[in-house]
Amino acid sequence: MDFAFLIDTMQKLLAGVPLTLELTFVSVAIGAALAVLLAVLRASFLPCEWLVRAYVFVLRGTPLLLQIFLIYYGIGQFAEVRNSFLWPFLRQPYWCAILALSLNTAAYGAEIIRGGLLAVPQGAAEAARVSGMSGFLLYRRIILPLAIRQALPAYGNELVIMVKSTSLASIVTLMEVSGISYAIISETYRALEVFLCAGSIYLVINFLLTRAIAQAEAWLNPHLRPATS
Amino acid sequence: MATYFTLIGFGPNGWGWQLAYATFLTLSVSACAFATGLGFGTLGAWAKLSGSAVAGRAGDVYTTVVRGIPDLLVVYLFYFGGSQVMTAVARMLGQQGFWGLNGFMVGTLAVGIVSGAYQTEVIRGGYLAIPRGEIEAARAVGMGRLLMLRRIIAPRALRYAMPGIGNVWQQVLKESALISVTGLAEIMRQIHVGAGSTRLPFDFYITGFMLYLMLTTVSGFAFRGAEGWTLRSERRA
Numbered sequence: 521m522d523f524a525f526l527i528d529t530m531q532k533l534l535a536g537v538p539l540t541l542e543l544t545f546v547s548v549a550i551g552a553a554l555a556v557l558l559a560v561l562r563a564s565f566l567p568c569e570w571l572v573r574a575y576v577f578v579l580r581g582t583p584l585l586l587q588i589f590l591i592y593y594g595i596g597q598f599a600e601v602r603n604s605f606l607w608p609f610l611r612q613p614y615w616c617a618i619l620a621l622s623l624n625t626a627a628y629g630a631e632i633i634r635g636g637l638l639a640v641p642q643g644a645a646e647a648a649r650v651s652g653m654s655g656f657l658l659y660r661r662i663i664l665p666l667a668i669r670q671a672l673p674a675y676g677n678e679l680v681i682m683v684k685s686t687s688l689a690s691i692v693t694l695m696e697v698s699g700i701s702y703a704i705i706s707e708t709y710r711a712l713e714v715f716l717c718a719g720s721i722y723l724v725i726n727f728l729l730t731r732a733i734a735q736a737e738a739w740l741n742p743h744l745r746p747a748t749s
Numbered sequence: 750m751a752t753y754f755t756l757i758g759f760g761p762n763g764w765g766w767q768l769a770y771a772t773f774l775t776l777s778v779s780a781c782a783f784a785t786g787l788g789f790g791t792l793g794a795w796a797k798l799s800g801s802a803v804a805g806r807a808g809d810v811y812t813t814v815v816r817g818i819p820d821l822l823v824v825y826l827f828y829f830g831g832s833q834v835m836t837a838v839a840r841m842l843g844q845q846g847f848w849g850l851n852g853f854m855v856g857t858l859a860v861g862i863v864s865g866a867y868q869t870e871v872i873r874g875g876y877l878a879i880p881r882g883e884i885e886a887a888r889a890v891g892m893g894r895l896l897m898l899r900r901i902i903a904p905r906a907l908r909y910a911m912p913g914i915g916n917v918w919q920q921v922l923k924e925s926a927l928i929s930v931t932g933l934a935e936i937m938r939q940i941h942v943g944a945g946s947t948r949l950p951f952d953f954y955i956t957g958f959m960l961y962l963m964l965t966t967v968s969g970f971a972f973r974g975a976e977g978w979t980l981r982s983e984r985r986a
Contacts, residue, residue, distance in 0.1 A: 594950045
């Protein structure tokens, strides 16, 4: 094994980690906000429910790569888009990738949050209403904590998937970890070694992420902790 | 609208035949990858359930590593690494020149191995859901291992695993789009080529959306039917 090459590759790949993390954080932040909005809309009146259903159906039924391509290459076909104030953003691969990743995770997230909301026992909400809570207070104190606790394991999986999905941004020329890997592979044709380095970077990120999610789960479920005497 | 239909239609200037063939390729590469994944998944589940420490550890490493890294990297590994290995093997056998795996084989292997990791957990869950009493009963009436696998374990595990297996299929169908990076002319690749050569990217990508939605929806119904079939002895009022 050529350790000098491995170390050199590792250094080059680590330079892409900030972009990988940035893509993940920004699109998860936007996507999560959008997911809550979609979940609430879906639970509201009928036309909204059907719109959200259609949105989720389309975004979950097609490959993310195609969604990125539609946004990056597709919508520039229209002169209206090219002349609009959005064009300075939509012509950049970075914002296209962020937009596609956010819209995609919002669709999966909306379903996860919906599942969490459905799992809140009726009795808990009723008890809160009886004791005089309503509206925002009810959501903040009772419904959301219970729903988040229920949805967190599934949402954790979605976060891991998002870290992996950012690799597709490399296909629209972004040089995050996968993009740099591709460049090194096509330069040196040493796929195995590069794969080893890039793979371990993603594994470490995802390992730390799953640890953090497990911590958050333990914190949100105080009633499941073992009794301390 | 009329121009759109000539564009994607089967006329002399239409892309209909190419798109139809691309859809066929997506379906066949997905089917091959899915079958490969079922094989790897069965092996993985067997390794994890075998009780042997070595096999169990190997199964854990397989599912943890494969589920923790992007699928695109796995496709690159097989695409570029495959030619690395094949050329070396060919040189050992006295053949000169460049050898590689074609896109179809890369896709089948890469997506197959990735989906196999998810399939491992699905199949393992299915097996663990079988009530122990049924296996004991099968042993008590004197069934051998193979007969018990065929008559009791496989049908029972399938019943519990079927919804998960359907999810993995949907995932395989969507992941097959990544194989476009090898140049295999499946839907994603064909759409991209069409978008480039006609300069009508939006029309083509929207067509791609519809083709994938059609595949995921129709196969979703098929899997729901299969699920009903595995549950046929459990229908309740």
